[in-house]
């Protein structure tokens with residue numbers, strides 16, 4: 001099984017893995033024509049590009065390279081390499097962004113990716129303030145299918161939030177998980193600790209600098225679900241420390257203002273994810289089997 005394979009390779013997992021991604025030798029502009037800027041982040045800009053050979057429309061993420069070890073600007077090369085390794089490993093699933101090509105310039109590493117045109121889930125929620133349960137459940141099911149693909153490959157996303165979940169097309173509950181800049185392979189029995197992610201979405205083990213795992217993503221699924229159904233963020237405080245305190249004390253509630261008409265199934269789904277003990281937190285497979293996700297067609301014997 002994949003777990004056996006992982007464990008059998010765990011022995012040499014600590015050996016430096018050779019960079020197995022191949023960077024194109026040819027100049028980016030020989031293959032692609034740059035179009036509109038789609039958006040930007042701290043050290044990356046995303047453009048719409050056109051393949052000169054096929055006319056295909058794609059997205060290109062230009063990641064600014066860190067030039068000196070002591071610099072605070074740009075992304076360290078090993079972090080970019082890790083993102084590429086993850087993208088290479090998780091490609092091929094309908095709910096995960098597909099990497100097509102990699103190029104390098106003196107200042108950037110360029111990831112050529114499939115283009116999605118539906119915008120960020122974040123904008124979709126803002127446009128509706130919150131979603132009805134059927135729409136929210138459909139989106140969350142898509143997100144779970146993408147996460148199951150990652151977790152089956154021992155990849156943990158570590159930055160799941162509505163901004164990093166994009167709609168394939170507007171108005172359709174078809175999503176793509178994007179932004180694997182913090183993602184990494186985490187294998188059973190090899191503890192990984194890191195203080196990363198976006199405060200209001202991180203799990204207690206991140207705040208407490210304890211081992212990260214696929215369960216860390218599942219906590220974030222709970223936060224995303226809560227936001228889709230209410231428009232509010234369950235643990236957000238007035239300061240970052242207050243947010244972290246709410247997270248580590250699992251201090252949240254289903255306010256009557258936003259959850260008066262929410263089903264018990266939906267609240268139970270969220271409650272099974274806001275569990276501090278990672279071994280007791282619902283897994284992605286358990287979430288996909290939950291009545292709120294499987295829908296009304298399930299028989300009484302299925303529960």
Ligand SMILES: COc1cc(-c2ccc3ncc(-c4cccc([C@@H](O)NCCN(C)C)c4)n3n2)ccc1O
Nearest residue numbers: 038039040046059113114115116163164178179180
């Ligand atoms: C693989 O990593 C990324 C992929 C993409 C990506 C891939 C395909 C694609 N098609 C359209 C877009 C797009 C459209 C509008 C804005 C953005 C981007 O600037 N914001 C995306 C989320 N952001 C908060 C990281 C990206 N994208 N963005 C964006 C950021 C990433 O870190």
